Amino acid sequence: MTDSNQLVAKVRGLVSNQASILLGVLAVLTIVFTALEPKFFSIATANNILTDWGSVVLIAVGQTFVVISGGIDLSVGAIIGLSGVVSAYFMANILGKTSATPADQAYGPLLLGALVSVAVGAFVGLINAVLINKARIVPFIATLATMGAALGLSVIFSSGMPISGPNDFNLIGALDYNWNPFSVAVIIVALVVAVTGLFLHKSRFGLYTYAIGSNAFAARAAGINVERHITKIYVLSGALSGLAGIYVYMRLGSGSPSSGTGRELDAIAAVVIGGASLMGGIGRMWGTVLGTLILFTVQSGLIMIGVAPDWKKVVVAILIAAAVAAQTLQNKNGRR
Amino acid sequence: MKRSVRAFAGLGALAAVALLATGCSSSANTAATTDKKLNIAFVMGAESDPFFQAMKVGAEEEAKAQGVNLIWQGDPKNYSPETQIPIVDTVLAGKPDGLVLIPTDPTALQASADKAIAQGIAVANVDTHVNDLSKIVTFITGDNKDGGAKAADALAAKIGYKDGSKYQVVVGLTSATATTNVARLEGFKAQVAAKYPGIEIKDVAYSESNPEKAATNVNNWLTKYPNLNGIFAIDGTNASGAASALEAKKLTGKVALVGYDAYPDNVAKVKSGIFTALIAQVPAEEARQAIKALVEYIKTGKTSIAHEVVIPNFTIDANTTDADLAKYTYVAN
Amino acid sequence: MAGEVIYEVKNVSKRYGSVVALDGASLKLHAGEVIGLVGDNGAGKSTLVKVLSGAHKPDGGQIFLDGAERSWDSPRDALEAGIETLYQDSGLAPHLTVSQNVFLGRERVKKGILGWFGFLAKKDMEHEAHRNLEEVGIAVPASNRSVSQLSGGQRQAVAIGRSVAWARKVIILDEPTNHLGARQAGEVLQIIKAAKKKGLGVIFISHTLPHVLEVTDRIVVLRLGRIVKDAPTSEFDGDTLVGTITGTIQTIKVEGD
Numbered sequence: 001m002t003d004s005n006q007l008v009a010k011v012r013g014l015v016s017n018q019a020s021i022l023l024g025v026l027a028v029l030t031i032v033f034t035a036l037e038p039k040f041f042s043i044a045t046a047n048n049i050l051t052d053w054g055s056v057v058l059i060a061v062g063q064t065f066v067v068i069s070g071g072i073d074l075s076v077g078a079i080i081g082l083s084g085v086v087s088a089y090f091m092a093n094i095l096g097k098t099s100a101t102p103a104d105q106a107y108g109p110l111l112l113g114a115l116v117s118v119a120v121g122a123f124v125g126l127i128n129a130v131l132i133n134k135a136r137i138v139p140f141i142a143t144l145a146t147m148g149a150a151l152g153l154s155v156i157f158s159s160g161m162p163i164s165g166p167n168d169f170n171l172i173g174a175l176d177y178n179w180n181p182f183s184v185a186v187i188i189v190a191l192v193v194a195v196t197g198l199f200l201h202k203s204r205f206g207l208y209t210y211a212i213g214s215n216a217f218a219a220r221a222a223g224i225n226v227e228r229h230i231t232k233i234y235v236l237s238g239a240l241s242g243l244a245g246i247y248v249y250m251r252l253g254s255g256s257p258s259s260g261t262g263r264e265l266d267a268i269a270a271v272v273i274g275g276a277s278l279m280g281g282i283g284r285m286w287g288t289v290l291g292t293l294i295l296f297t298v299q300s301g302l303i304m305i306g307v308a309p310d311w312k313k314v315v316v317a318i319l320i321a322a323a324v325a326a327q328t329l330q331n332k333n334g335r336r
Numbered sequence: 337m338k339r340s341v342r343a344f345a346g347l348g349a350l351a352a353v354a355l356l357a358t359g360c361s362s363s364a365n366t367a368a369t370t371d372k373k374l375n376i377a378f379v380m381g382a383e384s385d386p387f388f389q390a391m392k393v394g395a396e397e398e399a400k401a402q403g404v405n406l407i408w409q410g411d412p413k414n415y416s417p418e419t420q421i422p423i424v425d426t427v428l429a430g431k432p433d434g435l436v437l438i439p440t441d442p443t444a445l446q447a448s449a450d451k452a453i454a455q456g457i458a459v460a461n462v463d464t465h466v467n468d469l470s471k472i473v474t475f476i477t478g479d480n481k482d483g484g485a486k487a488a489d490a491l492a493a494k495i496g497y498k499d500g501s502k503y504q505v506v507v508g509l510t511s512a513t514a515t516t517n518v519a520r521l522e523g524f525k526a527q528v529a530a531k532y533p534g535i536e537i538k539d540v541a542y543s544e545s546n547p548e549k550a551a552t553n554v555n556n557w558l559t560k561y562p563n564l565n566g567i568f569a570i571d572g573t574n575a576s577g578a579a580s581a582l583e584a585k586k587l588t589g590k591v592a593l594v595g596y597d598a599y600p601d602n603v604a605k606v607k608s609g610i611f612t613a614l615i616a617q618v619p620a621e622e623a624r625q626a627i628k629a630l631v632e633y634i635k636t637g638k639t640s641i642a643h644e645v646v647i648p649n650f651t652i653d654a655n656t657t658d659a660d661l662a663k664y665t666y667v668a669n
Numbered sequence: 670m671a672g673e674v675i676y677e678v679k680n681v682s683k684r685y686g687s688v689v690a691l692d693g694a695s696l697k698l699h700a701g702e703v704i705g706l707v708g709d710n711g712a713g714k715s716t717l718v719k720v721l722s723g724a725h726k727p728d729g730g731q732i733f734l735d736g737a738e739r740s741w742d743s744p745r746d747a748l749e750a751g752i753e754t755l756y757q758d759s760g761l762a763p764h765l766t767v768s769q770n771v772f773l774g775r776e777r778v779k780k781g782i783l784g785w786f787g788f789l790a791k792k793d794m795e796h797e798a799h800r801n802l803e804e805v806g807i808a809v810p811a812s813n814r815s816v817s818q819l820s821g822g823q824r825q826a827v828a829i830g831r832s833v834a835w836a837r838k839v840i841i842l843d844e845p846t847n848h849l850g851a852r853q854a855g856e857v858l859q860i861i862k863a864a865k866k867k868g869l870g871v872i873f874i875s876h877t878l879p880h881v882l883e884v885t886d887r888i889v890v891l892r893l894g895r896i897v898k899d900a901p902t903s904e905f906d907g908d909t910l911v912g913t914i915t916g917t918i919q920t921i922k923v924e925g926d
Contacts, residue, residue, distance in 0.1 A: 037560065044559040051584075052552050099604065151384070152412050160389040161666065162547070162576050164601045173584040204776050204787035207765070211773055214762035221756060222774030223745040248548050252580040254601055257384050258573060261413075261546040281764035296552075303556040306539055310512070 018275040021326065022290035025319075026297060033301035040304045046181035047174040051251065052296040054189045055080070056263060057289060058244040060270040061196050062237030064288045067271050068200075069233050070213040070280025071139035075128060076241040076267055078150035079121045080260025083245030085158045087117040088255025091165035099253060103168035110166065110250065117246040118239050124150055125238020129231035147264070154257035164254035172251050185250055192243065196236075197285035209233060213280025269316055270295050273323045282327075294319065373405050374634060376627055377432040379424050380410040381440050381463075386572055386599055387619050388438075390666035391462070394620025395436070398627040406627075407432060415514070417444035424448040434458040434473075434630035436623070442467045458633050460626040463619075464515055469644070474629040476645040478617040480516050483649035484523025484570075487594045490613035490651055491566045492532045494592035499534060505566040505592075506557050507540045508550050508574035520570050520596065520615075538564075543574050550577025555585070564591055566612075572597035579610050598652055598665045606652055613653040616664040621647055672700035674736070675870050676721070676752070676839045681730030683716050690716040691727070692894040698839065698870040703861060705881035705902065706874045707914055708891030714874055717891065718843055721872065722754035723747030734838065748774075751837030755845060760828035761816050768798035768812040771831045801834040802827065805863045807856075822853030829857060833864045840864055841872045846880050858884045878910050890914055 034041040059076040066073045090113060091097050097109040124146055131142035171184045182190075200206035208229045211219040220226050241260075248259045272278065273294055274287025298315050378395050380388045392408055399406035409427055411419040420440045427435070428451060435452050437459060439445035449466045452459050461475040469475055495503055507524065509517045521540070528535050538561060543550035550573055557564060558581070567582075569575040575595030579602065582588045588610045595602055598616035605611050629641040650664050676698040683691040691713045698704055708714045719725040720732075723741030732739050734750055741747045744754065761770045772794045778784035798812040807830040809823065816824055825845060832840050842861070846854040854877075861884050864871050875881050881888060881902075888905055890898040890913045898913050905913070912918030 039560055042559065045556075048552070048555040048559060051555065052548075055548065099601075148412070155384040155412060159386070160384045161386040161572075161599045162601045164604070169580070169583040169586075173586065177585075198788075199786075202788050202791075204778065204789060207769060207773075207776065207789065210764055211762045211769075214764035217756070218760055218762045218770075219773070221744060221754065221760065223748050224774055225745075251551060251584070252547055252576055253583060254576060254580075256547050256573075256576060258413075258545050259547050262544055262549075263546075281762070299552065300556050303539075303541055303553060304560050306560075310542075 018284060018326075019286045019290060022274065022287065022294065026290065026294055029294065029297050029301060033297070033305060036305040037301075040301060043174070043179060043181045044177060045300055045304065047177065047183070049293065049296045049300050050181055050186045051172065051183065052299065053292050054183075054186045055244045055247045055251070056266050056270065056295070057193055057292040058189060058240045058247065059237075059263060060267040060274075060288045060292050061193055061285070062240035063264075063267040063271045064274070064276060064283050064285060065196075065200065065206075065209050065233045066139070066237050067268075067276045067278060068213045068280060068283040069209045069230065070216065071132070071230070071233070072143065072268070072278065073125075073128065073234065073237045074140065074143040074264045075124055075147040075150055076237060076244075077260035077263035077265075078147040078154070079124050079238060079241035080245045080248055080263055081255075081257045082124065082150040082154040082157075083117040083120040083242040084249040084252075084255035084259055085154045085163055085257055086120045086255070087113040087246055088163040088165045088249055089157065090116045092163055095166075097166040099164040099167065101166035103170065106166035106168045110168070110171075110246070113165070113249070114243070114246040117249070118242040121242020121245060122235050122239040125235040125241075126231070128238065129234040132234065133227040133230060151257065158255065158257050160257060162252070162254035162256040165249075167250060167253040169253065185247055189243075189247065192240075193285070193289060196240075197289075200285050205229075205232070210281060213282075215281075266292075266295060269320055273319050275323060275327060277327060291323075373403065374434065374631060375405045375407060375430070375432040376434045376436065376630055377407040377409065377427045377430070378436040378623070378627075379420065379427055380408070380438045381420070382415040383410050383412045385415070386666055387597060387617065391619035391623045393667055394623035395627060397620070398624040402627060402631045404433075404627070404631055410438075415440050417441040420445065421448055424452075428452055428455065428457065431455070432457060433634050434460070434627075436460045436462055436626045436630065437466070438463045439466050440464070458630050460630050462622045462626045472643075473633045473639060474626065474641050474643055474645065476622045476625050476629075476641075476647065478619070478622065479646045479648050480519035481523030481526070483596065483615045483617070484520035484525075485527035486649060486651050487520070487568050487596070487613070487615050488524050488527035488532060488535075490594045490615075490653065491568060491592050492535065494594075494612040495565045497532050497534065501534050503532075503535045503565040504538050504561050504563060505535055505568060506538050506554075506561070506564065507568045507570060508553055508578055509540055509542050509570050510545055510573055511542050514571075517570050524568055524570075535565075543577060545573055547573050547577040547580070550574040551581040551584075552577075554578045554581035558585055558587065558591070566592035566594070569593065569595040572599050572602070575599075575602050575611070575614070579605055583610065600665050600667075603652060603661060603665045606654060606656075609654070613651050616650045616652050616666075618647050618650070618664065619666070672702075672868065674698070675700045675734065677733040678717075678720065678727075679731045679733070681717075681720055681727040681732070683720060683725060683727050689894050691720065693730070694891070694894075694896050695730075696889060696896065696899070698872060700838075700870055701865055701868045702887065703865050703871040703873055703885045705885035705888040706872055706891065707876075707878070707881055707888060707910070709914055711893075712891040712914075713894040714891055715843070716894075718754070718841060718872075718874060721747075721839075722752065722841055724754075752839040752841065753832040753836035754841040754843070755828055755832045756843050760831075761824055763817040763824075764815060766795075766813050766815050767802075767809050767819075767827055768795040770816055770827060771798040771801060771812070771834065775835065802830045805830050805833045805860055807860065820853075822849055822856065825849060825853065826856055826860065829860050833860060833867070833869070836864070836869050839870045839872070841874075843874045844876065845873070846875060846877055854880065878907060882907065882910065892916055 091109045095109050128143050128146050131137045174181050249255050270291035271288050274291030276283030302312050409423050417440045435457050446466045449459050453471045458473050460473045463477050465475045541553040567578050569578040592612045595611050595614045629639040632639040674697050679695050680693045720727045723744045723746050777790040777794050779788045779790050795812045807826045846857050885902045888902050
């Protein structure tokens with residue numbers, strides 16, 4: 001008797017859990033797409049989805065911290081372009097390694113390029129923080145401004161053209177197209193996401209992020225240096241966008257100013273589908289990870305079944321509306 | 337409705353009279369004005385597009401050669417009339433002597449062109465044009481339909497097209513509405529229908545100007561069509577994305593890839609066999625001719641350049657000579 | 670009955686532009702004493718609270734804690750010196766759990782390398798939060814529940830409980846019984862009495878005069894930025910207190926002791 005009660009409680013807990021809802025959505029999408037196009041259910045498709053996931057989940061993770069703290073970061077897409085272009089320029093013109101560099105000699109330059117890329121992103125994040133903390137500009141406008149500036153700079157820097165440099169495309173291709181859809185790059189990204197997830201949910205850094213988004217006044221009264229923490233959050237978001245920048249560079253073999261175009265909206269969509277509230281205080285790393293996965297499952301599925309690409313926007317819009325509705329419902333039921 | 341149009345025309349006439357009046361008054365000190373450098377405004381589509389960057393190089397060279405001031409303007413990112421119209425208006429407020437306009441929409445930018453002409457500013461169109469070309473000094477464009485047809489030829493050659501066999505190709509676009517994309521696709525389809533009936537265009541998809549999204553599209557196509565023969569990447573963004581997708585999947589050379597726009601980066605990949613061919617436009621030449629025509633027209637009231645000029649596209653492939661490569665590769669400053 | 674003087678301000682003033690918000694106010698608080706701070710809107714109560722809690726620096730005057738002169742650059746300074754402040758209605762982060770709120774700003778970290786990275790000792794804090802709240806007479810169902818799931822009264826109890834649990838010297842409560850029902854307000858007053866028993870000095874700011882009369886030892890009345898009356902609570906009843914606040918009863922300014 002008690003056993004069955006416990007089971008019922010467990011099932012109920014599972015259903016109310018955001019992560020299991022998202023997993024359910026993912027399963028339904030997979031079944032529907034597979035029914036319409038059997039080739040969808042394949043290692044190759046999994047690799048396609050994971051490859052897309054790799055860049056956007058990085059900026060979505062940064063966005064998760066920002067959104068939980070009650071802010072928003074619109075500059076993440078532009079940072080992908082700027083950091084990719086700057087690090088490509090660095091590798092090609094300063095290290096002198098062109099796209100003709102053999103793949104096995106590309107790792108050193110790529111590692112240095114990654115550092116440059118992350119530094120560029122962190123720097124833009126720092127400017128965001130200064131605009132928000134010192135100039136008292138609301139995050140939406142502050143990051144809109146840096147988004148424009150980063151985009152403009154990346155065009156000036158590259159004359160609008162892609163800059164190619166050293167690369168090893170094996171890092172971005174599946175480890176094995178027959179049974180292992182992961183690539184080296186995706187595994188690295190997954191590790192970064194896991195570590196930042198631990199920091200969000202288990203550490204003081206994450207706790208302060210929630211506290212500030214939940215009630216900045218209370219956080220300040222409790223002695224938290226709110227401005228300093230906000231600075232850290234935007235620098236983290238920028239640095240992760242920079243990491244996404246080198247990821248996209250590795251994917252394309254070149255840095256291109258438009259390579260992050262529109263990605264800020266993908267990131268925000270993923271975070272919201274993952275259950276975060278744009279009002280702050282609410283959000284989970286698992287939600288963001290699955291939200292991003294759903295986004296690209298939809299994208300791949302629609303291309304595979306040959307539906308007009310414009311439908312992706314419609315489907316994503318429906319998912320966002322459903323996520324927000326679910327959140328409102330949960331709030332009404334007093335759940336978190 | 338009619339009345340408001342008449343009122344508007346009346347206002348325009350008034351404005352024209354006022355302009356004439358000021359023109360007359362300034363002609364009193366002609367000596368001073370003839371020595372003044374001409375100001376030529378150049379309002380293009382989107383700064384971040386390499387096509388316009390290459391065009392800028394040509395424009396700057398010609399402006400220098402002609403001894404005129406170049407006012408280069410345009411939205412940093414968006415190719416759209418909403419952002420372009422206010423830019424044109426601002427430029428016109430500065431009263432340039434001539435305007436080279438790349439209208440992002442033929443209807444929406446008509447009023448801006450009319451306004452400039454009413455102010456006595458000579459207007460040329462490059463790449464795309466406004467609906468009413470009658471008062472435009474010259475319209476200079478690349479032949480995008482012809483480019484699409486050339487792409488079809490290059491693809492068919494690479495896949496070893498034989499009548500009776502079946503082939504699968506896909507086309508990566510930037511958006512459903514970009515006029516150059518539409519013209520190239522039209523030319524491509526027409527050529528395929530006329531000469532290569534065995535080629536089936538399986539699908540098209542949009543990159544929204546993002547090369548990573550272009551790579552995503554190609555990734556999914558390669559999964560869905562394991563026997564895909566060729567890809568037509570209709571602009572520079574799609575070309576970059578498609579090339580990297582093939583490289584990551586180790587399919588370069590196995591799937592024919594014809595791209596558009598001669599970015600230096602992509603030209604190098606023709607040599608290494610990643611691209612079967614690249615269709616190049618000549619944006620710098622378009623800009624040069626437009627500025628030359630305007631300066632002539634402002635100084636003499638007529639121009640030797642034809643009212644409509646179509647500069648054919650050029651196919652870059654592994655056999656292209658170095659001299660041609662130097663000529664057609666987009667350069668930026 | 671009351672102990673030593675633990676917190677004192679002498680002749681503090683604060684002006685905002687041309688507006689004099691606080692004009693030479695002096696106040697002494699003894700250990701184990703509850704002071705009621707009352708006055709009309711704009712009388713200078715919240716300015717005095719901000720000076721006492723370190724949120725604002727006074728333009729003039731002195732602050733003494735345990736007889737030593739101090740100056741606060743931020744609320745953090747005052748907090749570290751043992752002065753807890755509970756602002757009206759905004760004490761807690763609703764999305765955090767009870768224990769996270771209790772420990773906010775004073776988290777315990779794990780031992781070793783994880784602690785160095787700021788990883789939190791969650792279970793320890795949950796147990797201790799529960800114990801701390803129980804000590805001051807608050808029974809919260811579970812300290813791992815989020816505050817948004819608590820009733821208004823429970824939230825306020827947690828907020829005050831946290832202040833009482835952490836305060837080492839002084840606790841300042843700004844309108845803690847606002848928006849509470851009679852029973853819940855009664856519980857809050859019980860917590861104030863518990864704080865007094867612990868030997869803390871309590872400054873209680875409220876518009877609800879019966880609460881002030883019930884729980885305080887001494888009442889300080891502010892009017893137009895000046896302290897117009899400072900007397901034992903036994904000298905007031907409801908009518909005289911209202912009269913003093915509104916100014917219909919003449920007052921003689923009390924100069925220190």
